[in-house]
Amino acid sequence: MDQARAFERLVGKAAFVLFFDVDEATMRKRLLQRGKTSGRADDNEKSIVRRFKTFTTTSLPVIEHYARQGRVRTVNAKPAPDAVFAEVQKVFDPKVVFVLGGPGAGKGTQCARIVEEFGFTHLSSGDLLRSEVARGSRNASMIERHMASGSLVPVEVTLGLIRDAMRASGSSKFLIDGYPRAMDQAEAFEKSVAKCSFVLHFDVSEDVMRARLLERGKT
Structure with a gap:
């Protein structure tokens, strides 16, 4: 836990913990099999017992700590590697934030700062x-x-243009500005592209938006 606390205090907050969950019998079998060719000094029965003890007493409390905060994504790691990776891919689906607000709410200005930061x-x-x-x-x-x-x-x-732009970007974190503007747009996006992580709503009165738009219109 001291390593986790130090990291989050000095470096940054972890988005989540990716926990590969598998029983000890399977792990022991894999390690002993790997030990036949790995050349690692710790891939032997005696070292494996010590490593399991360290994991149980030191590492599992870290996982439990983040689980209480809702920041653990658990993947069943017992199946074959390709099957495990298929589950991992689901964890790393694109992060999508819908940015909504009336005209003149400042969406573009704030999005530029979010991109930079x-x-x-x-x-x-x-x-x-x-x-x-x-x-x-x-x-x-x-x-x-x-x-x-x-x-x-x-x-x-509109959805086709957004989907193509997402694919072309090579990114996995998106601010979708000005979309959706209707429920059918929201439903179509989540059905065919990705789930929205959350909506960032810039709330401002009509009087303020009108004043901003008229001022912007001068230039």
Whole structure:
């Protein structure tokens, strides 16, 4: 526990603990098998007993500590490596934050700071749609009509642009700015792309938003 506390005090807070859970009999068998070719001095019966004792008395309390905080992701490590990794992949699904707020709420400004501070990739649905119009894609005219009238672009179009941008980014942490704007958009995203970790809502009065937009419009 002293190592865990020192790390979080001096370095940073752990997002979660990835715990590979497997019984001692399986671990012992694996270690002894590995010892035949590993050349490691501690892959022998006597050392294995000591290592299990250290794990039980010293490491398990760390796992229990983080479990009480809801920060443990447990994977059954008894199956074959490919099956275990399939479960690990589920733990590392993309982290998606929907950023919502009225026009002029300051979403873009704050997203830029979040990107700089926390390493997220910022994707603006509005920017993606405007880019499609600018490059004259097959959906450009339709998108432009919807944007000009203030109506919502069909969900499959906006969602497709966001999904493609996520894949092209190579990132695993996303701020999705200005999306979803309706329940069907939210449901489609979580069904076909990824679960939303949480919604970051910038709450501000209409009077303040109006003043900001009019001021921005001057330049």
